[in-house]
Amino acid sequence: MVKVAFDREDPPGEPPEDAGSEMLWRIAVQLFRDHSTGSGGPPGHGQLRCRSCGQPWPCSGRRLAALGLSAAAT
Numbered sequence: 001m002v003k004v005a006f007d008r009e010d011p012p013g014e015p016p017e018d019a020g021s022e023m024l025w026r027i028a029v030q031l032f033r034d035h036s037t038g039s040g041g042p043p044g045h046g047q048l049r050c051r052s053c054g055q056p057w058p059c060s061g062r063r064l065a066a067l068g069l070s071a072a073a074t
Contacts, residue, residue, distance in 0.1 A: 028068030035061035
C-alpha cells in the first residue's frame with residue numbers, strides 16, 4: 001500500500017500522481033472546502049461551527065472529507 005503525502009489542512013485540488021482514486025479525491029476536496037470553519041454560537045462563547053452546515057467544529061462533513069482524502073490517497 002502506497003501512502004501519498006499531502007497537507008491535511010489545505011489539500012491540493014488536483015489529486016497527487018500516485019493517488020488511488022482520482023474521482024474520490026476530487027469529491028473529498030470539494031466537501032473539505034465546503035465544510036470549513038466559521039464562528040458561530042452565541043456571542044462570547046467562541047464555539048467554532050461549520051460555515052456550511054452550522055454543526056460544531058469539526059462537523060461530520062469535514063470528518064467525512066478527511067476520511068475520503070485518506071482513502072483516495074492510498
